[in-house]
Amino acid sequence: DAMVIQNPRYQVTQFGKPVTLSCSQTLNHNVMYWYQQKSSQAPKLLFHYYDKDFNNEADTPDNFQSRRPNTSFCFLDIRSPGLGDAAMYLCATSRTGPYNEQFFGPGTRLTVL
Amino acid sequence: LAKTTQPISMDSYEGQEVNITCSHNNIATNDYITWYQQFPSQGPRFIIQGYKTKVTNEVASLFIPADRKSSTLSLPRVSLSDTAVYYCLVHLMDTGRRALTFGSGTRLQVQP
Numbered sequence: 088d089a090m091v092i093q094n095p096r097y098q099v100t101q102f103g104k105p106v107t108l109s110c111s112q113t114l115n116h117n118v119m120y121w122y123q124q125k126s127s128q129a130p131k132l133l134f135h136y137y138d139k140d141f142n143n144e145a146d147t148p149d150n151f152q153s154r155r156p157n158t159s160f161c162f163l164d165i166r167s168p169g170l171g172d173a174a175m176y177l178c179a180t181s182r183t184g185p186y187n188e189q190f191f192g193p194g195t196r197l198t199v200l
Numbered sequence: 201l202a203k204t205t206q207p208i209s210m211d212s213y214e215g216q217e218v219n220i221t222c223s224h225n226n227i228a229t230n231d232y233i234t235w236y237q238q239f240p241s242q243g244p245r246f247i248i249q250g251y252k253t254k255v256t257n258e259v260a261s262l263f264i265p266a267d268r269k270s271s272t273l274s275l276p277r278v279s280l281s282d283t284a285v286y287y288c289l290v291h292l293m294d295t296g297r298r299a300l301t302f303g304s305g306t307r308l309q310v311q312p
Binding site: 189 | 299
């Protein structure tokens with residue numbers, strides 16, 4: 088089945104130690120998104136790629152960066168995780184723009200010690 | 201600060217109709233309103249999408265007034281498996297910039 092895959096499902100890192108989260112998709116969608124979701128809160132868009140065009144949200148901290156080496160893969164890099172970065176990180180895709188249906192992965196839960 | 205607002209929680213019984221409203225005063229023009237369902241430890245899942253008036257699919261209806269400053273998700277005859285958090289998703293205009301924004305979310309609890 089076509090899907091959005093996130094690895095790992097659970098990630099533990101230390102305060103200040105860089106970490107990378109991975110997302111892959113078999114849907115061949117043009118757009119890929121990264122969201123941060125803290126406990127009991129709504130997902131918050133960090134950035135998205137429309138093909139190779141990177142779009143950063145105005146309030147996304149510089150500590151968060153992303154790479155999309157090809158259509159299928161997208162990575163979220165957290166350069167120096169703080170305790171406040173502990174959250175669920177959701178990857179999503181859509182065929183074209185964000186007004187299209189988004190397909191979400193299961194998420195990676197990040198713990199910062 | 202532009203934002204979307206939903207009731208924090210709702211309770212219902214099996215077989216009842218549930219209506220969840222989202223307020224989005226600063227919605228961008230020419231953009232769709234989308235609703236998602238989220239179960240614990242899962243990513244959100246698409247329910248329905250619309251631009252204006254009424255849209256219906258096999259699981260829900262979406263009502264959008266002419267001014268598009270709110271939208272109402274209607275779930276007919278809910279079951280226990282509909283217990284989840286429901287979010288609206290819209291583009292808001294915030295200081296001249298379009299921002300894709302999830303609503304605050306409504307936790308629906310369906311009782312037998």
